Amino acid sequence: MFFDNRSLMSGVCLISLTCAMPGVAFAQDSVEIDAEEALIIESVTVTAQRREQSLQDVPVTVTAFSSAAIERRRIFDTQSLIDSTPGISMDSFPKTAPRLTVRGIGSSNQAAGADPSSVTFLDGVYIGRGPMLSVDIFDVERVEVLKGPQGTLWGKNVVGGAIHYITQKPTDDFELKIRGTVAEYNQKDVSLVLNTPVSDNLATRFSFSSQKNDGYRTNLNTGGPLDDTERLTARFHALYDVNDNTSLLFSIDGTTDDSAGPARFNLAPNNFEEPDNLRVAAPDNAGFLKRDTWGTKLELNTSALGWADLTTYVSYRALDNSTFDDFDGATEAVNTANGVAVPAIHVLAEEEAESLSAELRLASTSEGPFSWVGGIFLLQDTVDRERESETLLIDTSENNYIAKNVTDSLGIFGDVRYQFSDQFGVFGGLRYTDESKESEIRREVGDPDNPTISWSTFGNPGTTDDKRWTWRLGADYRLNENLFVFGSVATGFKSGAFQERPDFELANIPTDPEEVTNYEVGIKSDFWQNRARANVSVFLADYTGLQTINTISDASLGPGETSVIVDNADAEIKGIETEFQLQATNNLRLDLLYTYLDAKFTDYVETQEILADGTPVVLDLTGNKLQLTPVHAATFSGVYTTDAYSWGELDFGLDLKYTSTIYEDNNNQEPDVRDPQTLVDAYISYRPKDNVVLQLWGKNLTDEAYSLHQVEILGGQFVAYAPGKQIGLSATVEF
Secondary structure, three states: OOOOHHHHHHHHHHHHHHHHOOOEOOEEOOEOOOOOOOOOEOOOEEOOOOOOEEHHHOOOOEEEEEHHHHHHOOOOOHHHHHHOOOOEEEEEOOOOOEEEEEOOEEOOOOOOOOOOOEEEEEOOEEEOOHHHOOOOOOOEEEEEEEEOOOOOOOOOOOOOEEEEEEEOOOOOOOEEEEEEEEEOOOEEEEEEEEEEEOOOOEEEEEEEEEEEEOOOEEEOOOOOEEOOEEEEEEEEEEEEEEEOOEEEEEEEEEEEEEEEOOOOEEOHHHOOOOOOOOOEEOOOOOOEEEEEEEEEEEEEEEOOOOOEEEEEEEEEEEEEEEEEEEOOOOOHHHHHHOOOOOOOOEEEEEEEEEEEEEEEEEEEOOOOOEEEEEEEEEEEEEEEEEEEEEOOOOOOOEEEEEEEEEEEEEEEEEEEEEEOOOOEEEEEEEEEEEEEEEEEEEEEEEOOOOOEEEEEOOOOOEEEEEEEEEEEEEEEEEEEOOEEEEEEEEEEEEOOOOOOOOOHHHOOOOOOOEEEEEEEEEEEEEEOOOOEEEEEEEEEEEEEEEEEEEEEEEHHHOOOOEEEEEEEEEEEEEEEEEEEEEEOOOOEEEEEEEEEEEEEEEEEEEEEEEOOOOOEEEEEOOOOEOOOOOOEEEEEEEEEEOOOEOOEEEEEEEEEEEEOOEEOOOOOOOOOEEOOEEEEEEEEEEEEEOOEEEEEEEEOOOOOOOEEEEEEEOOEEEEEEOOOOEEEEEEEEEO
């Protein structure tokens, strides 16, 4: 059956609630109250189908956050965005390389020849490597979270979902905006936005952000910081209006990070319970996170053709990322006492990457029943990556994997729609993808100053050549002005991947591609004179070739050695996505988002370890739940705004996020289980004038401990935790 009885009842209850209660939206903070008009939830414009459309008219499951909601709820980085959005999660190793999971689908494979399954886009540009994402979420117009495969219109094929960051572009008005923050842990942040009209045809916009703190944890061995932040981000846009129907946009952005590594805690000696004090740790090496990434884009938009709007861009992005992680988070003596099989576990990774992409896209302008979008997409990614695992405090023996991968991808796509009547329309899309990879890797061992090449595939690379057609078909019907229903079938694929630390026999053998077919029906509705919104989607996704990754003991490489293994699996994911929004009174707004996910493997044999003679030990995990995928996840947001007085007005806001049990590993066994958790954020904002906002805020007020990354290996369970409770004060001034 599509759902078991319990989940079916949950869906019936939710849909019944949708019909009975005002309020669901696939967009956060879309409410704009006008005292002279009805208290309505205004339409939100999104670009999920590569053209501007009202959210309530788009037959796609999208969650959108407006710039006002982002600032009010302090969604200033990817982690806080994840915390605000049920149905998506993130695994960070390290924190400068976030790896998204959407509806249970993500990838932890950081190999040079691997791609994400759920991805990010920046102003329409595909971001292929996690550390390339240089978006501190400031000065953005909105953020759109697209759920499910985006196999027709969006860049390289996306099988799980995508986050699209749309930054603010230059306007014709002068604008100066400054925001400063002080908070616990000596947090000192500042951001600046300067919009300048240069002439009648030219406007520029400059944004700058600095984030810095002394670390959420302290290194007991050195007194220095751990889990600190020291980041600078800048962005510049120049918009030139060639004439009334043609514009040229130049953009450049960059980010630099230079901070200590994360604190790691070994839970094994403490019966796999979290430490009493997560504010201190004692690694023998503090580690580091050093990242420099930047990108530029030139985009042309014109309606000069008349019959279609033309958008074309070329983009270049570059990355230089270096990280050192004390994986065990302890000294040699402590590791020996705790039964860790080696004196130390240090992971060094260095990566340089370049990405060149271009797209030409046409969108019809006819007002008739037939409309379409079509284009061509080109991408070349080049990745040079080096990873070494060290098992001694002082590195006396090389254990290095050096890899290079070049990916070339071509996509030709089209999406059409025919409106039979004012109420009924059908749509479909088709994309042809031709993607190839050339991957080379070698293993170096022995003296670090004069290493020996154990084996190498340089000059004899592994290759892939995947050609796929992906498509979508669907229909929608507007029952009345306030009720819109849709259904669709969509497919997606991700090309095969190469492993990061293979043995010689597997070095040139890629995994199978990932493929998905997603069946989805949804309803979007407005009630109570448009003061409430309720949107619900139900879906079933059938995955084949799902690329899983696991770090295992590999005795064939020597005592205490490990390998990262990629296995393919099949899975089925059933789910319900709901979003409710209610403008209850002139002063009170309420939002509730809830996601139900039943994500299970239908065929999965996982490699558990490799014996000294090279024999793999495997275990059948068919029927297990996918990792990092809670069955239930919900967020609640409420804000009460006082009436306006001579002294100003106040906002009182509360944000809650609940997630049920999460399995950190696909084996679904203790101790790799995260208990249910609830995160609590709150704020009070004071606006003495229209252009001044003071906000007292608190994040994770219950000091909930939850992991960003963990692994159980070599006699320990090593966990990196998210920040704990933090209280701060922010001030924003606009001119």
